[in-house]
Amino acid sequence: MAKVYGKTVIEEYLSRNRRSKELHERARSVLPGGITRTSVYFDPFPPYVARGLGSRITDIDGNERIDFSNNYTSLILGHCPPSVVAAVQGQVGRGSAFAAPTPHEVGLAERIIGRVPSVQRIRFASSGTEAVMFALRLARARTGRRKVAKAEGGFHGTSEYAAVSVSPDPAEAGDARSPAALPAASGVTDGVVGDVVVFPFNDGEATEAIIRRHREDLAAVIIEPVLGSSGMIPARRDYLERLRDLTARHGILLILDEIITLRLAAGGAQSLYGIAPDLTVMGKIIGGGYPVAAFGGRAEIMALLDPAGGRPPIPQSGTFNGNPIGMVAGAATLDALTPADYERLNTMGDDLRQRLRALFARKGVAAQVTGMGSLLNLHFTDVEVTDFRTMRTGDAGRLRRVFFGLLNEGIFVAPRGMACLSTPMGEEEIAAFVRAVERALDG
Ligand SMILES: Cc1ncc(COP(=O)(O)O)c(C=O)c1O
Incomplete structure (x- = not known):
């Protein structure tokens, strides 16, 4: 049977995040949508986090993920430096x-x-x-x-x-x-x-x-x-x-x-x-x-x-x-933060963007990787993204499927495809990101 677009990865997510689902149901009776910050919500529910250390966060189901959100870019040294x-x-x-x-x-x-x-x-x-x-x-x-x-x-x-x-x-x-x-x-x-x-x-x-x-x-x-x-x-x-x-x-x-x-x-x-x-x-x-x-x-x-x-x-x-x-x-x-830290983070960001672009080219996927230094964003479009309107040409369905694929692969990014780097990251985390995107595209 053909896969229903987006369904398989979400089912997989549901099966690995049962405690978060339960907590979300409880949370909904006290917090609109079960959260207190619109940008952390996604349908059907986000994973509720138990702790973070360095570049990793662990949710209440015990799933460990590399945190490429860093609280929406704020944790440049990662968690608990x-x-x-x-x-x-x-x-x-x-x-x-x-x-x-x-x-x-x-x-x-x-x-x-x-x-x-x-x-x-x-x-x-x-x-x-x-x-x-x-x-x-x-x-x-x-x-x-x-x-x-x-x-x-x-x-x-x-x-x-x-x-x-x-x-x-x-x-x-x-x-x-x-x-x-x-x-x-x-x-x-x-x-x-x-x-x-x-x-x-x-x-x-x-x-x-x-x-x-x-x-x-x-x-x-x-x-x-x-x-x-x-x-x-x-x-x-x-x-x-x-x-x-x-x-x-x-x-x-x-x-x-x-x-x-x-x-x-x-x-x-x-x-x-x-x-x-x-x-x-x-x-x-x-x-x-x-x-x-x-x-x-x-x-x-x-x-x-x-x-x-x-x-x-x-x-x-x-x-x-x-x-x-x-x-x-x-x-x-x-x-x-030494000057060398900024330089390393920014170079690592350039490298990650290049590797992702090469991956999309190899797979024939219409995608753009925007960003600067340690900040990046995936866009599933063949239009060059230079402003709000061109950003909106992105395929939201594909982005959602890749986002859940990444969650299942242990990579935490923002639902809009934003990722950023922190100083505890290195080649291991960058390689894991690229590998997970490849799997998410295949999934
Ligand atoms: C560019 C920019 N300006 C302003 C804000 C608002 O900051 P805060 O969420 O601390 O109110 C944000 C938060 O993400 C931001 O990214």
């Missing part, structure tokens, strides 16, 4: 949070500012969502303008202005070169959507025309150097340079969202592209696996947060801002 565990254990006994500053927030701020020259002052938050929210507010306050511009398919967290055209239906979003701004969630108001301008990633001419049209109202352009949740698509160098020039010319602030890309180099993707943004948002690796994010940039813009001399134009609160557990974990992580 010894120096981070020691730093956190040392701090846990001294207190987890105070309504007072600690030396640890100064230490992490100095480390980041020492690595990213465009960041002259920095403030911490607990999530990237909050950091983006403050960066956009700063831009509005600084310029006195209302609107912000973002790329179609750009993901900047879930605050109101970020929740526009994240993953729109292309049929509703209209002309690819002049995409409509569409709410990414129910409940996002027309007022919010009306203040967001959307441009096509990597299309310099169309983006310039859109930004020029709105220049008098635009406070900021926010962009990821590598379009993350839409498929790890690197910005073209000339595209980012053009955005930098254009925004500077019109008094619009350029905000680089480096929440993912700070893992590409000590100075972030901005050091690789040679771009100095006005503001940068950071997260993921800077907390060493704990909930820490930050926004920072030019001192005169960040001065809007300074309370010395009275109530600042932009008050920033946050009960766990700068909590010492996250600060020491972040500092231990940055201290552990």
Whole structure:
């Protein structure tokens, strides 16, 4: 009997993940969908994790998998790196949070500012969502303008202005070169959507025309150097340079969202592209696996947060801002990352992309492997993937089948085909990934 497309791998998954299935049924009666983060859900249920160590995670059924998600790119040293565990254990006994500053927030701020020259002052938050929210507010306050511009398919967290055209239906979003701004969630108001301008990633001419049209109202352009949740698509160098020039010319602030890309180099993707943004948002690796994010940039813009001399134009609160557990974990992580580590991770990423491309070519599979450095994404399409619309040409059914095949083969990636590397990985893990993709294609 012919295999039903996708059925066999899912049956196999079900048979190996019975405890997760049971827990998911229990979880559904307390958590919508049985989870508390949409991006970890997939149908019929995700594996519930028991523990992680190095490059491996083990679920509650005892399945061990190589973790190529790394909590969506945040665990650059893998799980439980010894120096981070020691730093956190040392701090846990001294207190987890105070309504007072600690030396640890100064230490992490100095480390980041020492690595990213465009960041002259920095403030911490607990999530990237909050950091983006403050960066956009700063831009509005600084310029006195209302609107912000973002790329179609750009993901900047879930605050109101970020929740526009994240993953729109292309049929509703209209002309690819002049995409409509569409709410990414129910409940996002027309007022919010009306203040967001959307441009096509990597299309310099169309983006310039859109930004020029709105220049008098635009406070900021926010962009990821590598379009993350839409498929790890690197910005073209000339595209980012053009955005930098254009925004500077019109008094619009350029905000680089480096929440993912700070893992590409000590100075972030901005050091690789040679771009100095006005503001940068950071997260993921800077907390060493704990909930820490930050926004920072030019001192005169960040001065809007300074309370010395009275109530600042932009008050920033946050009960766990700068909590010492996250600060020491972040500092231990940055201290552990040598230039050689970044280089090794990025070279390993180049190698993995090449090996996957060679595999797809040998098998005659229409696929693209996008990414940069230690970040990559699989797309089952013969169209070159350069932006949100071309990403959407991917065969979602095939991706789903390969995703379950990989889970069954002991490889954990994001359901959208995103994978990233961590320092405990080496040739063994890379070879295992390529082998598992080959089996998943055959399965
Ligand atoms: C590029 C980018 N910006 C913002 C965010 C939001 O960060 P958080 O999930 O910490 O709110 C993310 C999270 O994945 C991200 O990848």
